[in-house]
Amino acid sequence: MVTAIILMNVERSRINAIADRLADMKEISEVFSVSGNYDLIAIVRVPRNDDLAELVTHHLLTIEGLEKTNTLLAFKAYSRHDLEAMFSV
Known part of the structure; x- marks a missing residue:
């Protein structure tokens, strides 16, 4: 399983619409609106690097x-939760 975090700058008037569209994509497990240098953050979980590239x-x-966008590839998850089991495809 490949996990990535995508940091996004979007047009202010489209934040909600873009967040909804992203949340509907099967590759994206979560979308957050955030404060700071970015407007949205998406958590991506896909089987292969090629799926992330696509x-x-x-x-x-x-x-x-x-x-x-700024895409960060996660190397290792540190969590008390079994993330692999929660997001297995």
């Missing part, structure tokens, strides 16, 4: 109002 380089490009 999401970032193809699907996100179709979202009008999404201005900039």
Whole structure:
């Protein structure tokens, strides 16, 4: 399982609409609106790196109002919860 965090800058007037669209994507498990340098953060969980590449380089490009992304690849999860079991596909 590949986990990534995508930090996003979006047009202010489209934050809610873009968050809803992202939340409907099967690859994205969670979307947060946040304060600070970014507007939205998406948590991505996919089986393979190629799936992440497809999401970032193809699907996100179709979202009008999404201005900039910064994708962080997670190496290891530190959690008391069994995340792998919770998000197994």
